[in-house]
Amino acid sequence: xxxxxxxxxxxxxxxxxxxxxxxxxxxxxxxxxxxxxxxxxxxxxxxxxxxxxxxxxxxxxxxxxxxxxxxxxxxxxxxxxxxxxxxxxxxxxxxxxxxxxxxxxxxxxxxxxxxxxxxxxxxxxxxxxxxxxxxxxxxxxxxxxxxxxxxxxxxxxxxxxxxxxxxxxxxxxxxxxxxxxxxxxxxxxxxxxxxxxxxxxxxxxxxxxxxxxxxxxxxxxxxxxxxxxxxxxxxxxxxxxxxxxxxxxxxxxxxxxxxxxxxxxxxxxxxxxxxxxxxxxxxxxxxxxxxxxxxxxxxxxxxxxxxxxxxxx
Amino acid sequence: xxxxxxxxxxxxxxxxxxxxxxxxxxxxxxxxxxxxxxxxxxxxxxxxxxxxxxxxxxxxxxxxxxxxxxxxxxxxxxxxxxxxxxxxxxxxxxxxxxxxxxxxxxxxxxxxxxxxxxxxxxxxxxxxxxxxxxxxxxxxxxxxxxxxxxxxxxxxxxxxxxxxxxxxxxxxxxxxxxxxxxxxxxxxxxxxxxxxxxxxxxxxxxxxxxxxxxxxxxxxxxxxxxxxxxxxxxxxxxxxxxxxxxxxxxxxxxxxxxxxxxxxxxxxxxxxxxxxxxxxxxxxxxxxxxxxxxxxxxxxxxxxxxxxxxxxxxxxxxxxxxxxxxxxxxxxxxxxxxxx
Amino acid sequence: xxxxxxxxxxxxxxxxxxxxxxxxxxxxxxxxxxxxxxxxxxxxxxxxxxxxxxxxxxxxxxxxxxxxxxxxxxxxxxxxxxxxxxxxxxxxxxxxxxxxxxxxxxxxxxxxxxxxxxxxxxxxxxxxxxxxxxxxxxxxxxxxxxxxxxxxxxxxxxxxxxxxxxxxxxxxxxxxxxxxxxxxxxxxxxxxxxxxxxxxxxxxxxxxxxxxxxxxxxxxxxxxxxxxxxxxxxxxxxxxxxxxxxxxxxxxxxxxxxxxxxxxxxxxxxxxxxxxxxxxxxxxxxxxxxxxxxxxxxxxxxxxxxxx
Numbered sequence: 001x002x003x004x005x006x007x008x009x010x011x012x013x014x015x016x017x018x019x020x021x022x023x024x025x026x027x028x029x030x031x032x033x034x035x036x037x038x039x040x041x042x043x044x045x046x047x048x049x050x051x052x053x054x055x056x057x058x059x060x061x062x063x064x065x066x067x068x069x070x071x072x073x074x075x076x077x078x079x080x081x082x083x084x085x086x087x088x089x090x091x092x093x094x095x096x097x098x099x100x101x102x103x104x105x106x107x108x109x110x111x112x113x114x115x116x117x118x119x120x121x122x123x124x125x126x127x128x129x130x131x132x133x134x135x136x137x138x139x140x141x142x143x144x145x146x147x148x149x150x151x152x153x154x155x156x157x158x159x160x161x162x163x164x165x166x167x168x169x170x171x172x173x174x175x176x177x178x179x180x181x182x183x184x185x186x187x188x189x190x191x192x193x194x195x196x197x198x199x200x201x202x203x204x205x206x207x208x209x210x211x212x213x214x215x216x217x218x219x220x221x222x223x224x225x226x227x228x229x230x231x232x233x234x235x236x237x238x239x240x241x242x243x244x245x246x247x248x249x250x251x252x253x254x255x256x257x258x259x260x261x262x263x264x265x266x267x268x269x270x271x272x273x274x275x276x277x278x279x280x281x282x283x284x285x286x287x288x289x290x291x292x293x294x295x296x297x298x299x300x301x302x303x304x305x306x307x308x309x310x311x312x313x
Numbered sequence: 314x315x316x317x318x319x320x321x322x323x324x325x326x327x328x329x330x331x332x333x334x335x336x337x338x339x340x341x342x343x344x345x346x347x348x349x350x351x352x353x354x355x356x357x358x359x360x361x362x363x364x365x366x367x368x369x370x371x372x373x374x375x376x377x378x379x380x381x382x383x384x385x386x387x388x389x390x391x392x393x394x395x396x397x398x399x400x401x402x403x404x405x406x407x408x409x410x411x412x413x414x415x416x417x418x419x420x421x422x423x424x425x426x427x428x429x430x431x432x433x434x435x436x437x438x439x440x441x442x443x444x445x446x447x448x449x450x451x452x453x454x455x456x457x458x459x460x461x462x463x464x465x466x467x468x469x470x471x472x473x474x475x476x477x478x479x480x481x482x483x484x485x486x487x488x489x490x491x492x493x494x495x496x497x498x499x500x501x502x503x504x505x506x507x508x509x510x511x512x513x514x515x516x517x518x519x520x521x522x523x524x525x526x527x528x529x530x531x532x533x534x535x536x537x538x539x540x541x542x543x544x545x546x547x548x549x550x551x552x553x554x555x556x557x558x559x560x561x562x563x564x565x566x567x568x569x570x571x572x573x574x575x576x577x578x579x580x581x582x583x584x585x586x587x588x589x590x591x592x593x594x595x596x597x598x599x600x601x602x603x604x605x606x607x608x609x610x611x612x613x614x615x616x617x618x619x620x621x622x623x624x625x626x627x628x629x630x631x632x633x634x635x636x637x638x639x640x641x642x643x644x645x646x647x648x649x650x651x652x653x
Numbered sequence: 654x655x656x657x658x659x660x661x662x663x664x665x666x667x668x669x670x671x672x673x674x675x676x677x678x679x680x681x682x683x684x685x686x687x688x689x690x691x692x693x694x695x696x697x698x699x700x701x702x703x704x705x706x707x708x709x710x711x712x713x714x715x716x717x718x719x720x721x722x723x724x725x726x727x728x729x730x731x732x733x734x735x736x737x738x739x740x741x742x743x744x745x746x747x748x749x750x751x752x753x754x755x756x757x758x759x760x761x762x763x764x765x766x767x768x769x770x771x772x773x774x775x776x777x778x779x780x781x782x783x784x785x786x787x788x789x790x791x792x793x794x795x796x797x798x799x800x801x802x803x804x805x806x807x808x809x810x811x812x813x814x815x816x817x818x819x820x821x822x823x824x825x826x827x828x829x830x831x832x833x834x835x836x837x838x839x840x841x842x843x844x845x846x847x848x849x850x851x852x853x854x855x856x857x858x859x860x861x862x863x864x865x866x867x868x869x870x871x872x873x874x875x876x877x878x879x880x881x882x883x884x885x886x887x888x889x890x891x892x893x894x895x896x897x898x899x900x901x902x903x904x905x906x907x908x909x910x911x912x913x914x915x916x917x918x919x920x921x922x923x924x925x926x927x928x929x930x931x932x933x934x935x936x937x938x939x940x941x942x943x944x945x946x947x948x949x950x951x952x953x954x955x956x957x958x959x960x961x
Binding site: 417428440493 | 857858859861862863864865866867868869872876877880881884954955956957
C-alpha cells in the first residue's frame with residue numbers, strides 16, 4: 001500500500017517536472033525582460049549578502065577631514081575615495097547604498113516569509129476544513145484587510161519603538177514584521193482559492209481512499225499544484241514591501257541612524273537636491289531598479305507559469 | 314420559378330471555386346503547411362463535407378475561405394478563392410469585412426466560448442443584421458426574434474434580453490446558428506458544430522442546420538471528424554489528410570466504395586452495431602505526419618497497409634475513379650493499380 | 654442585490670468595532686501618554702492633566718467612554734491642540750483629503766485605462782512601448798521620490814507650479830503636482846493590468862465570432878473587447894483605492910496639503926489618542942465602503958455575477 005502510494009507520488013512528480021516546470025523554465029528564459037529582471041535581482045541579492053565585505057568603508061563612518069576639505073559640503077561623486085560621493089556628514093554614499101541594499105533585500109524576504117507563515121496556513125485551513133472554520137478565518141481576514149495598512153505599521157512601529165523588538169537591528173526588524181502582518185491577506189485568499197478548486201479533483205478523493213492523512217494530502221498533493229501562483233504572488237509582493245519600507249524610512253520610521261535605508265537616504269538628501277543631487281538621485285535609482293527588476297521577474301514568472309499558455313509557443 | 318432560377322444559377326457558375334489554396338503557419342519551429350494546394354468547388358445550395366482527423370487542415374481551410382486565419386502566425390500563401398464570382402483573396406480588408414456575415418456565415422465549434430458573455434444574445438444576433446442590412450434597431454430586433462424562434466428557442470421575444478450563460482450548450486449553439494444566418498448568407502461554414510455537445514442534442518442541431526439551409530437555399534460546408542454526421546448531412550464529401558484532399562465525391566459513392574486506404578480506414582474504424590461483442594476497435598496505426606516538412610512522398614504511406622515503393626517516392630495526384638466527380642489520391646487504386 | 658449591499662454595510666460595523674479595539678489597545682500599549690514628552694511639565698502637572706482627561710482610568714473604561722462618545726458623534730478632545738476638538742480637526746481636513754484622493758483616482762483611471770487599451774491594440778508597436786515605458790516609470794518611482802522630482806523641476810526649476818498652498822479649485826495650479834505624484838503608481842498598475850486583460854480578450858473565441866459577422870474593427874473593440882477587458886480591471890480598483898487613501902498622507906506632508914493625512918505620524922508620535930482613533934476609524938470605514946462600491950460595480954458590469 002505504502003509502496004503504491006510512493007510510486008504514484010513519485011511517478012506523478014517526475015512526469016510533472018518534465019512538463020510543467022520544464023516548459024515554464026523554457027518560457028521564462030525566452031522572456032528578455034524577465035531574464036534582465038532575474039539578473040538584477042540576483043545582483044541585488046549578492047550585494048546584500050556580501051555588501052559589508054566589499055564596501056569601501058563602514059557605512060556609518062564619517063570622514064571629517066575629507067568633508068572639511070570640501071567646505072563641509074557633501075562630497076560629489078567620482079571624487080577620490082568616494083566613488084558615489086558622500087553625504088553632509090562625510091559618510092560614503094556607496095557604502096551606505098550597500099547597507100540600504102541589505103535592508104531592502106532583507107525586507108523583501110522577511111516580509112514574504114511572514115506572509116507565507118501566516119497566509120499559507122490560514123488559506124489552506126480555510127479551504128481544507130471549509131464550513132465554520134472557513135467562515136471564521138475569512139471574517140478574520142476581512143478585519144485585517146479593513147485595517148489601513150500604513151496606519152497599522154506606523155502605529156505598531158511607533159508604539160513598540162522603545163521595546164526590545166523595536167530596537168533590534170536598529171528598528172529594522174519591527175518594520176518588517178509590521179509590513180508582513182498587513183500583507184498576508186492576499187496570500188491567504190490566493191491559497192484558499194487555489195486549494196478550493198484543487199480539492200474537488202479526483203486525485204484528492206483517490207488519495208483519501210488510500211488513507212493518506214489530511215496533512216499529507218494538503219502538503220504533498222495540493223500545495224505543490226498551487227505553487228505556481230504562489231511563487232508569482234511572492235515575487236510580485238516584494239516591490240510592495242520594498243516600497244513600504246522606503247516610504248516609512250522616508251518619514252523616519254523603521255531604520256534608525258546610522259543605518260542607511262534608501263528611503264532615509266532620500267529624506268536626508270532632500271535639502272541638497274539642487275546643489276548636490278547625487279544624494280537623492282543614486283538612492284532613487286537604486287529603489288527604482290530594485291522595484292522594476294522584481295516586477296519584471298514576477299511578470300515573467302506569471303507568464304511562464306500560466307497554465308492557459310501550456311502547449312502554446 | 315425559384316426552382317428554375319436556382320437551376321440556371323447552378324449551370325451558370327459555382328458558388329465557390331477554390332483553386333490551389335495553401336495556408337501556412339510561420340512558427341519558431343518552422344513553417345507548418347496546414348493547407349497544402351487544396352482545390353474544390355461548391356454549388357449553390359449544396360452541402361459539402363470536409364472530413365478528416367484533428368490537424369488535417371479542415372478548420373484552417375474554412376477559416377481561409379473567410380480570411381479569418383490569425384495573421385501572424387498564419388497566412389494564405391497561394392491560391393484562388395472565387396465566391397459568387399468575386400475573387401476573395403484580392404479584396405481589401407474593408408471589402409472582405411462586408412462579405413463576412415452577409416454572404417458567409419460561420420458556426421464555430423464551442424458554443425460556450427463563442428458568444429460574448431457580457432452582451433444579450435438578441436443584441437449579438439441583431440448586430441450583423443444592423444451592420445449589413447442597415448436595419449433600424451426595432452427592425453433588427455424583430456428579425457432577431459424571428460430567427461431565434463426559427464432555430465427552435467421558445468418565447469423568443471422574451472429571451473432576446475438574456476445572456477449566454479442563461480442558456481444550455483445546445484441552445485447556445487442554436488443562437489450561433491441564428492447569428493450565422495442573420496443576413497441570409499449564401500454560404501454557411503459549420504466547423505464541427507456538434508462536437509462539443511451531448512449526443513442527444515447533436516441530432517437536433519444537425520437537423521436544424523439541414524432544414525434551415527434547405528429552406529434558405531444556403532450552401533453549407535460542414536467540417537467534421539465524424540463520418541456518421543457527414544453521411545447524414547452532405548451531398549458531397551472531401552476527405553482530407555495532412556493538409557491535402559485525398560478523396561472527393563458524392564456521399565453515396567464514397568461510403569459505398571471508397572477508393573483510398575485512408576478513407577477505408579476511417580470507415581472501418583466506425584464501431585458497428587452488428588459486430589461480435591468483444592471485438593477490438595479497429596484503428597489506423599501510426600500518427601499523422603509532421604506538416605513542417607512533409608516531403609515528396611504520399612503522405613499516408615507510412616501508415617498504409619497497401620504501400621509500395623512508388624508511394625514512398627512520389628505523391629499521387631487526385632485522379633478520377635469510376636463515378637462522376639469521384640476522385641482519389643492513391644497509386645494503388647488507380648485503374649491498373651494493385652488494390653482492388 | 655439590495656440584500657447583499659445591506660448585509661455588507663451591516664458587516665462593516667463589527668469590523669470597525671474590532672479595528673477600534675485593536676487600535677485602542679496598541680495605542681495604549683505604547684509607553685507614555687500625550688503629556689509625558691516635550692513640554693517641560695512637572696510630574697504633578699502631568700498627573701492633573703491625565704486626571705482631567707480621564708487618562709488614569711483603567712483602559713477598558715477609557716475605551717467604553719470613547720466608544721460611547723463616538724457613537725453620538727463626539728470624537729473627543731485633541732490633546733495636542735486643546736482649543737480644538739477632534740471633530741474640528743477632522744472636519745477641516747477630511748474634505749481635502751477626500752478631494753485629493755478622488756482626483757488622483759480619476760486621473761489614474763482616465764489615464765491608465767486608455768493607455769492600457771491602446772498599448773494592447775498596437776501590441777509591440779510604438780504606443781505599446783510608450784505605454785510600457787510610462788508604466789515602468791510609475792512602478793519604479795515611489796510617490797515621495799516623484800514628489801521631490803516634480804518639485805525640483807516644476808517649482809524650483811521652471812517655476813510653473815507652486816510648492817504648496819492647496820486650496821481646492823480656488824487654486825488649480827497647487828493641485829496638479831500632488832495629484833500627479835499620488836496617481837503615478839496607480840496609473841502604472843492600471844495601465845499594465847488593462848493591457849494584459851485586453852491582450853487576453855483579443856484571443857477569445859467570441860472575438861473571432863464578432864469578426865466572422867463582418868463587424869467594423871472599431872465596433873469590435875468598443876462593443877466587444879473593452880467591456881470584457883475591464884471586468885478584471887475593476888477587481889484591482891479596490892486595492893488601488895486603499896493605496897490612495899493610506900498613501901495620501903505622504904503627499905500631504907510633502908506638499909503641505911491641509912488634509913487629515915498629515916496628522917497621521919504626528920499624532921501617533923504625540924500620542925494624541927483622539928485623533929489617532931478618529932483617523933483609523935475613518936480610514937477603515939472608507940476602505941470598507943469603497944470596496945463595497947467596487948464589488949457592486951463589478952456585478953453591474955459582468956452579467957454573470959449576481960450576488961444573492
